[in-house]
Amino acid sequence: MGKLKPSCSTALLLFSVLLFCFPSSQAQQEYLNNAQLNCDGTNGSSTLGYSCNGQRNSCSTFLTFRSQTSYQSPVQIGQLLNVNASNVSTINGVADGSQVPVSNLVFVPSACSCSGKYYQHNASYTLKSTDTYFIVANNTYQGLSTCQALIAQNPYNSRNLPVGEKVVVPLRCACPTANQTASGFKFLLAYLVATGDDVDAIAQRFNTDSQSILDANDLSSSSVIYPFTTLLVPLKTEPTKEGLVNPPPPPSPPPPTSPGATSDKGSSNKKWIGIGIGIGVGVLAICGVLVWFLCWRRRRERQPIPQGPKIAGSPSDALVSSEIRSVIGSLTLYKFQELERATGSFGEDHRIKGSVYRAVINGDNAAVKRLKGDVSNEIDILKHVNHSNVVRLSGFCLHGGNTYLVYEFAERGSLSDWLHRKRDWSVSSHLGWRQRVQIAHDVADGLNYLHNYTSPPYVHKNLKSSSILLDREFRAKLSNFGLARPVEDSGGPLLTRHVVGTQGYLAPEYLEHGLITPKIDVFAFGVVMLELLSGKEATFAKEGDEKKEVLLWSLIGEVLSGEDVRSKLRSFVDPYLQNDYPFDLAFAVAELAMRCVTCDPASRPSMTEVFLSLAAVYNSTLDWDPSDFTTNSGSIVNG
């Protein structure tokens, strides 16, 4: 990468961003990006509905639905989705009362209209005793609606849904924009993404081109799509029965690569799919490769520049050497002088801790970490990762045998600082219950993403409260990826003789046998939850016997068993919470943590399960403490 002239890279980055990074036909509708899992109102995505940006206020459209046990015939589906059953039966070629085999796709012709800000088709649903808004949106309506849209349009508190009452279910639909109409598109079909789908296959299924789908949903060719979300498919004619059948499976994807290997998402034409939480390489990664590519081309001979982000997978892609590829990715290459300037020449006043410095780059805060030796592992992982709960690596610099990594800045420092700092702080500078639950939820989200939705998946291997960073809003970000390694999906479990990590967080099977699986992160996360609950460190000196070390995780079994669990748990909980916490939820977290730190890895829950449990605890916590952080005086702080 030393070969890349900064001036060239800067100019071309700008150029390529302007030219290629925005869909040519202008953003149409925002894709949900897995935000449908989020029931509390975070802004910034299309969870509430597709905006009314079309040429017309109402139109006819096609929803999709997958036949499921209670909703299998056109009549049943028609009732559920509030559409004319004979229209459903005609287009799908089945009689009104006859059943479609479970999980087959069904087209649902429906009307779509703008109600204020969002396009929607209203259905009505009678609540059952097991329902929550999330279950209605995700399980019953399969993602045609979202929890947030239901909350926004119904009067009932999400914790107290009245059984037997009706709720309005706004189904997601949209009408073509002027540009889409100009391109000949007449309908936007709301396709329900299923596990294993990718944009190419969906395009093939509906006999259309991938680019128009990407444009319609404001996606890039490397974006990840998620099951139980809607993807708009622009169609020039009504969908035909061929679209009901899954297209033949695409050729098998290339084998997962090790972090140092050259072939990565950028070099594969396959658009990959998240099965749940996760986001693929960002648009910038592609631009990064493009920048290099453009420079490379320029150096060789003046040839026409490639057209748009479709560069990935083009034959010339093979020419991108591993050295260059591993260096550019989505990252900025900084000059050492720039970093010196940004950190006051790495002065003491800029030092955060150890070899980490605060920097100001283009007016934004950043953290610069100086590392010796080979740091390609961390760079390789982080440049592929794009998740709000994983610290973002924005660039790096090589100088004098050191590598300087430039990260987003976590204004509140590490979780361990907050939990274990000298206890001379005032009570008001301690984390409140809601913040603790949110942090646990965030970390679980990040780990679940690493375990399941990156390619290849990773084990973090060094999770501890000091590798969890907090931003200004106390949102948690995983950092410290130096020890992370891919989860091998073939060739059996990974074993190592070289056990590294931090005392107090190491799972027994790793310590004893060097066995590396995602379950060692689950174990360490259990310890972090116990720290959040108790305020104690992962290891601490035994009272009365300073030489003896107590492992925090070894205590919880005793707390939750035998007599008088309630009072034992109350005294386990961090005194700084001052009894200002919902006991039942604390109990739920303690039990979950206990399951995470069981010695037998097979008995530990998966990170997905942990994440879902914490999502429930988090939602209940919001009901317990609905206040805004800024008015939550008990726990808000000035760093």
Ligand SMILES: *[C@@H]1O[C@H](CO)[C@@H](O)[C@H](O)[C@H]1NC(C)=O
């Ligand atoms: C339509 O697309 C063209 C480019 O294809 C763009 O310049 C224009 O702004 C778009 N207009 C609207 C209304 O979307």
Ligand SMILES: *[C@@H]1O[C@H](CO)[C@@H](O)[C@H](O)[C@H]1NC(C)=O
């Ligand atoms: C929501 O908006 C607030 C400010 O209005 C912003 O700080 C926050 O980052 C936004 N959240 C999301 C998820 O976009």
Ligand SMILES: *[C@@H]1O[C@H](CO)[C@@H](O)[C@H](O)[C@H]1NC(C)=O
């Ligand atoms: C459903 O549509 C058919 C025409 O396709 C029409 O004959 C019928 O009356 C409609 N049913 C209702 C309940 O609107």
Ligand SMILES: *[C@@H]1O[C@H](CO)[C@@H](O)[C@H](O)[C@H]1NC(C)=O
């Ligand atoms: C059903 O189809 C008929 C004609 O095909 C149309 O007039 C009617 O509006 C459709 N009903 C619905 C609910 O889409």
Ligand SMILES: *[C@@H]1O[C@H](CO)[C@@H](O)[C@H](O)[C@H]1NC(C)=O
């Ligand atoms: C959404 O619903 C599907 C289908 O019932 C279910 O398999 C899936 O687990 C649900 N997602 C979540 C996050 O609960």
Ligand SMILES: *[C@@H]1O[C@H](CO)[C@@H](O)[C@H](O)[C@H]1NC(C)=O
């Ligand atoms: C759908 O329901 C919303 C309320 O949730 C209402 O404002 C809107 O007018 C309804 N739309 C139609 C077409 O009935």
